[in-house]
Amino acid sequence: MGIADARAMHPAIEIVEADPGADRRLLESLADWCDRFTPLVALDGADGLFLDISGCAHLFGGEDAMLSEILRRLRHQGFDARAALASTPGMAWAAARYGRGPDRNVAPGEEELALAPMPLAALRLEEKARVGLESVGLRHVGALIGAPRAPLARRFGSMLVTRLDQALGGAEEAISPRLPVAPLSVERQLAEPIGTTEDIERLVLVLARTLRQDLERRGEGARRLQLALFRVDGAVARITVGASRPLREPLTIAKLFHERLTALESGLDAGYGFDLVRLSVVAAAPYAALQTDLSGPASAEEEEFSLLADRIRARLGDEAILVPALAESHLPERRARFVPFGGESPSAVEPSSAGEAKPTTHLRPIRLLEKPEPVEASAEVPEGPPLSFRWRRALYRVARAEGPERIASEWWREDPPAPARDYFRVEDVDGRRYWLFREGLYGGEIAPRWFMHGMFP
Amino acid sequence: MARNAMAQEKIFALRREIARIEGSLPERLQAPETEGEPVLRRYGRPAGAADFAGTGTPRFDAAFGGGILKAALTEIAGRETRDGGIVAGFALAIAATAARSGRQAQRPVLWIGLADMLFEAGFPYAPGIERFFGLAPEKFLLARANRFEDAFWVAEEAIRLGGFSAVFLELRGNPAKLDLTATRRLHHRAREAGRPLFLIRHSGAPEPTAAPTRLLVSPAPSPLRETLTGPLPRSIGPPAFAVALSKSRTGRSGTFVLDWNPHDFTFQERWPSGERGSVRKSGRRAQDPGCLAAASFDGPDPAAAARGGLAPVRERRAG
Numbered sequence: 001m002g003i004a005d006a007r008a009m010h011p012a013i014e015i016v017e018a019d020p021g022a023d024r025r026l027l028e029s030l031a032d033w034c035d036r037f038t039p040l041v042a043l044d045g046a047d048g049l050f051l052d053i054s055g056c057a058h059l060f061g062g063e064d065a066m067l068s069e070i071l072r073r074l075r076h077q078g079f080d081a082r083a084a085l086a087s088t089p090g091m092a093w094a095a096a097r098y099g100r101g102p103d104r105n106v107a108p109g110e111e112e113l114a115l116a117p118m119p120l121a122a123l124r125l126e127e128k129a130r131v132g133l134e135s136v137g138l139r140h141v142g143a144l145i146g147a148p149r150a151p152l153a154r155r156f157g158s159m160l161v162t163r164l165d166q167a168l169g170g171a172e173e174a175i176s177p178r179l180p181v182a183p184l185s186v187e188r189q190l191a192e193p194i195g196t197t198e199d200i201e202r203l204v205l206v207l208a209r210t211l212r213q214d215l216e217r218r219g220e221g222a223r224r225l226q227l228a229l230f231r232v233d234g235a236v237a238r239i240t241v242g243a244s245r246p247l248r249e250p251l252t253i254a255k256l257f258h259e260r261l262t263a264l265e266s267g268l269d270a271g272y273g274f275d276l277v278r279l280s281v282v283a284a285a286p287y288a289a290l291q292t293d294l295s296g297p298a299s300a301e302e303e304e305f306s307l308l309a310d311r312i313r314a315r316l317g318d319e320a321i322l323v324p325a326l327a328e329s330h331l332p333e334r335r336a337r338f339v340p341f342g343g344e345s346p347s348a349v350e351p352s353s354a355g356e357a358k359p360t361t362h363l364r365p366i367r368l369l370e371k372p373e374p375v376e377a378s379a380e381v382p383e384g385p386p387l388s389f390r391w392r393r394a395l396y397r398v399a400r401a402e403g404p405e406r407i408a409s410e411w412w413r414e415d416p417p418a419p420a421r422d423y424f425r426v427e428d429v430d431g432r433r434y435w436l437f438r439e440g441l442y443g444g445e446i447a448p449r450w451f452m453h454g455m456f457p
Numbered sequence: 458m459a460r461n462a463m464a465q466e467k468i469f470a471l472r473r474e475i476a477r478i479e480g481s482l483p484e485r486l487q488a489p490e491t492e493g494e495p496v497l498r499r500y501g502r503p504a505g506a507a508d509f510a511g512t513g514t515p516r517f518d519a520a521f522g523g524g525i526l527k528a529a530l531t532e533i534a535g536r537e538t539r540d541g542g543i544v545a546g547f548a549l550a551i552a553a554t555a556a557r558s559g560r561q562a563q564r565p566v567l568w569i570g571l572a573d574m575l576f577e578a579g580f581p582y583a584p585g586i587e588r589f590f591g592l593a594p595e596k597f598l599l600a601r602a603n604r605f606e607d608a609f610w611v612a613e614e615a616i617r618l619g620g621f622s623a624v625f626l627e628l629r630g631n632p633a634k635l636d637l638t639a640t641r642r643l644h645h646r647a648r649e650a651g652r653p654l655f656l657i658r659h660s661g662a663p664e665p666t667a668a669p670t671r672l673l674v675s676p677a678p679s680p681l682r683e684t685l686t687g688p689l690p691r692s693i694g695p696p697a698f699a700v701a702l703s704k705s706r707t708g709r710s711g712t713f714v715l716d717w718n719p720h721d722f723t724f725q726e727r728w729p730s731g732e733r734g735s736v737r738k739s740g741r742r743a744q745d746p747g748c749l750a751a752a753s754f755d756g757p758d759p760a761a762a763a764r765g766g767l768a769p770v771r772e773r774r775a776g
Contacts, residue, residue: 308618316601316603320607322600366545366581367579370580400692401693427679431676454585455578457545457546
């Protein structure tokens with residue numbers, strides 16, 4: 001029916017263009033929300049969700065109570081949902097869509113009985129196979145269950161048999177959860193929703209204490225932690241913090257989340273409050289239980305450093321605290337670059353420097369520009385040091401210069417190789433000392449260009 | 458113990474009396490030769506030689522009453538952003554002397570920079586810092602913040618930790634949030650932790666500060682390279698800094714040209730006479746302010762504005 005026909009029949013009708021993207025986002029946020037019932041939530045097509053509630057039902061007072069709780073909450077949010085509980089995903093899918101009566105749940109062992117009167121569409125078949133089956137008069141699943149399987153598979157494809165087995169429990173079917181399942185998580189249901197940052201932090205501390213016992217039992221510490229805050233109206237906020245060494249101490253964990261929450265303050269919308277808070281360990285690592293020796297508090301100090309670094313990272317982002325990583329290279333920018341603290345250790349970045357990281361004998365500036373900046377320079381003689389140069393619109397007269405120090409490009413890395421650089425140390429008339437280089441040669445193939453690269457003390 | 462404190466109190470009172478008679482400040486009096494009672498200083502804490510980072514240049518150290526305080530906030534200012542290398546170098550050199558005289562050589566340092574400043578003046582370069590100041594690259598940590606508030610927070614937390622041999626906070630201009638209260642907070646944190654905190658400021662107008670010491674660092678032509686046959690003409694020697702005391706506890710002022718020896722990590726003062734290179738003498742020799750509080754020189758006196766009961770007027774940058 002076209003829009004014009006529909007309007008003619010019902011003039012008051014409201015036309016809204018379909019927006020599959022928005023529908024998808026809604027379904028995803030609904031899946032996020034369903035995370036409060038079980039960590040294993042999978043999307044199913046455009047309009048369905050699979051919830052694997054194995055081992056979760058008892059938390060909500062049994063399967064039936066859990067199902068009615070889910071439906072009640074969805075109804076409160078304004079969703080008209082149909083749900084069914086069964087032992088296999090296939091059976092649950094069929095029962096939710098084609099089951100009759102108020103109680104659609106299928107008890108274990110009753111799959112055949114429940115599936116038999118349902119139409120073939122309940123088997124999640126392809127259109128072609130379904131039409132083919134209907135054309136030979138097989139309209140109900142019951143007609144297929146008892147039928148010989150080899151001819152069926154030969155004529156209508158093996159998918160038919162697989163789907164049948166999956167619904168009846170003869171073949172395993174795994175749902176793919178939307179979010180990775182955390183190895184450890186603790187949560188707290190709240191009768192009275194909380195909204196203030198202080199309350200959240202207090203709760204994190206309580207949860208972290210519980211988490212600590214689990215971590216100790218497994219001999220692990222947390223490298224990444226996620227705090228999931230389930231808002232009353234269905235939105236879910238997830239906050240992640242990282243640690244540069246495995247953590248167990250609840251106070252430390254609470255501190256990291258404190259920094260993260262302080263940084264987020266404006267971004268965290270509590271709305272009507274959160275009624276479920278879950279703390280999960282996303283990544284864990286073996287926790288080396290070190291015995292403190294008498295030779296000094298070195299390890300305690302290092303722990304303090306990494307805690308400070310973690311707090312800075314939690315508040316300002318992963319790129320906020322950096323350490324130089326040295327590499328065996330003559331190119332200044334490759335020789336030392338900054339990498340985030342606590343990531344891969346500098347020695348892992350670069351294999352050969354462990355033993356021979358000796359201070360360079362060449363003079364190097366103490367500040368290096370992120371990118372060499374082009375300057376206009378004039379030299380007295382070709383190949384010679386500059387007489388004067390213009391950098392950032394200021395003119396510098398060179399009083400003294402030393403150089404050149406030629407640094408060739410690393411042809412085994414670059415293709416085509418960059419021209420060699422001739423570095424000069426220059427001092428201007430006021431006494432500022434800079435590191436300039438010339439790329440290319442006078443009279444060569446590439447016109448020479450001058451760059452400012454660093455400053456000396 | 459109580460007697461000891463009483464005796465110190467008495468010595469302190471006597472020193473003040475002598476200073477009054479001589480028309481000078483107690484800090485300017487010659488320290489007693491004997492290894493006796495430490496002299497009571499401000500904040501009621503005795504200060505010994507271990508509290509100062511002596512640069513090894515007598516005239517420069519004397520201007521501070523013994524050297525730069527180790528457990529304090531020290532402001533190191535540069536006139537222009539393009540002097541970034543010179544100013545950073547001087548701060549690192551002071552930190553290197555401070556770390557050497559203490560037992561903290563093995564501790565790391567933290568450099569806190571605002572992202573735009575780092576792009577403008579360049580990132581610290583670890584191999585060069587190791588070459589000039591003997592600081593191993595693995596002992597160098599860089600914190601990069603996007604806002605002044607974040608940088609300030611990192612500085613406060615880092616100095617409170619007390620594990621760093623020095624913390625550098627590098628800023629440009631005059632952030633509105635960096636007022637007297639903010640510098641006082643930093644100074645108190647540094648004093649409690651017993652570690653130096655260097656506030657490096659580029660191209661900012663002088664402002665009231667709680668830091669007991671403020672130095673204005675400008676570029677100075679380096680000495681010539683020494684060879685066996687004498688100085689090598691047109692060569693660039695070790696780093697040199699022209700340092701002007703802008704504020705000090707003793708109330709003295711002056712300009713010094715210091716050469717840094719990158720081999721044994723010491724300062725050497727270059728005497729204004731007899732050397733090439735122009736050494737700017739401080740034009741205005743300030744009068745004895747006659748009070749114990751630190752006084753500032755070479756700039757409008759911000760304290761005067763503050764004393765008027767009004768908010769300090771921000772001076773527009775000259776030049």
